Amino acid sequence: MRFLVDAQLPPALARWITLNGHDAAHVADIGMQAATDRQIWDYALAEDRVIITKDEDFAQRKVLAHHSPAIVWMRWRNTRRQELLTRFETALPAVLAALARGETLVEVI
Numbered sequence: 001m002r003f004l005v006d007a008q009l010p011p012a013l014a015r016w017i018t019l020n021g022h023d024a025a026h027v028a029d030i031g032m033q034a035a036t037d038r039q040i041w042d043y044a045l046a047e048d049r050v051i052i053t054k055d056e057d058f059a060q061r062k063v064l065a066h067h068s069p070a071i072v073w074m075r076w077r078n079t080r081r082q083e084l085l086t087r088f089e090t091a092l093p094a095v096l097a098a099l100a101r102g103e104t105l106v107e108v109i
Contacts, residue, residue: 001099004044006053007033009074010081013052013088020092025049037061044069050099062105070104 003024005014010026017024027033032040037057044051050070051058059073072095076087091108098106 001096002047002049003072004040004047004049004051004069006040006051006055006058008054009052010084012081012085016085016088017092020089041069059105059107068104070099070106072099072106072108074108076108
């Protein structure tokens with residue numbers, strides 16, 4: 001699975017995902033820290049990456065789009081980095097299972 005972690009999430013999340021056997025990049029790692037949602041969307045489509053985001057705009061765009069990348073929408077309040085990583089570790093098996101079933105908008109609550 002190939003992931004693209006959006007700007008409002010820490011680069012440590014992309015590193016953690018990579019350490020756990022998946023291909024992940026943070027937008028800052030690829031020079032897209034200041035990119036628009038559209039640019040991130042287009043990059044994810046071109047590179048076949050799943051966007052991990054806290055930005056509701058991606059979920060809304062997903063619902064309206066004919067062709068789109070898969071979106072993992074993390075609907076958590078702001079947390080410290082370690083808490084976020086711990087919670088994501090718990091959520092990852094369900095996220096991967098949902099993506100494997102073909103779900104293209106996965107909400108993590």
